[in-house]
Amino acid sequence: MKVKLVSESFLIRGTFTISRGSRTHANVVVVELQQGEYIGRGECVPYARYGESIESVLAELETLVAKIESGLTREQMQSLLPAGAARNALDCAYWDLACKQQGQRIWERIPVAQPISLTTAFTLSLDKPERMKKAAIDNAHRPLLKLKLAGEGDIARVTAVREGSPKARIIVDANEGWDEALYIEIVPELVKLGVEMIEQPFPADNDAALEHLPRPITLCADESCHDRTSLPKIIGRYDMINIKLDKTGGLTEALELKKAAQQANLQIMVGCMLATSLAMAPAFVIAQGVDVVDLDGPLLLAEDRESPFTFTESLMHVCDAELWG
Structure with a gap:
């Protein structure tokens, strides 16, 4: 398993404002898990309201890179990170990788009914x-x-x-x-x-x-x-x-x-x-x-x-x- 962590920024249409402030870009962290030819991805948004930043989320994820590359499973990971943005990106990357490795859509793996619009x-x-x-x-x-x-x-x-x-x-x-x-x-x-x-x-x-x-x-x-x-x-x-x-x-x-x-x-x-x-x-x-x-x-x-x-x-x-x- 190989782990890649990146931060990315996407332009918003105009300015987005809530009671806590305004933004012109959506700033996200992406986790990529690669095993052989298969790559699973997950994205999260660090949120200052919960004490998160791009830097803090990347740092949280860095603490687990060696364990992930040594075989840490999605289930084992749940107790190693708190509920929040970092665990979200990693959890979703695990799910995506499993889907691609097994040739299944996510609703077949959970399993739930096939989604609709x-x-x-x-x-x-x-x-x-x-x-x-x-x-x-x-x-x-x-x-x-x-x-x-x-x-x-x-x-x-x-x-x-x-x-x-x-x-x-x-x-x-x-x-x-x-x-x-x-x-x-x-x-x-x-x-x-x-x-x-x-x-x-x-x-x-x-x-x-x-x-x-x-x-x-x-x-x-x-x-x-x-x-x-x-x-x-x-x-x-x-x-x-x-x-x-x-x-x-x-x-x-x-x-x-x-x-x-x-x-x-x-x-x-x-x-x-x-x-x-x-x-x-x-x-x-x-x-x-x-x-x-x-x-x-x-x-x-x-x-x-x-x-x-x-x-x-x-x-x-x-x-x-x-x-x-």
Whole structure:
């Protein structure tokens, strides 16, 4: 086995802004595992919110290179890295390599039903209401819009988007930007505007208030949900979880988290960091049959990988084996 670790950067269409800041590039880490003629790949996005950087993720992975090249298995690796971006890229590379060696698609190996095309949400970047309205008009043909919010001015932002795209379903992502007073003020207005889901209204370490606040709109845990160990605190506070492979630490744990969440009667969203089609491919497998799909990363990029996902507007089609799995 040979291991290759690289960092890459992909240009975003315009600027992507959330409550924590703006970006013009998607910066990713890719793991390649080569055994003979076969190469498996996995991609991750280091996220500063979780104390990660390109450098820290590469350093984490470097600690295992010798063990991987000496025969470390995917199953053995799970306990050697924490849930997070580094383990995700390595875990997905193991899965991809196994698929290529055995001549199987990923759904045959897990196994699950052969996947079908999925409709993904399309994200509108945080901005002034008038600019978000323009973005909503430009994307009014899309069936599901996800709005990045920040706190102050959010009612005006959602109102503007609803005016610009009156027929679209709308979900919103506060990215931990609200407090209890704002929640009480804003939620009734969002009900009137037809918002179907609110993602992570409060900071992950300060969301206990959700146990006693009304939930007329579905609440989804993002930063509060990483892997199966997150579930005990989520039940009673949220109605839905957002599964992201960069949080679960790969496809292996994501499969188990999905199963556990379903057993707990939680709704499921499958989301992504801002990344290429390579990162979307394993998430696409997890996203089969869930309540909300948010895998629009490639649609937000000005450039993508070879053999990328094909989209018909917001409809995401099954990827080729050349990409992953």
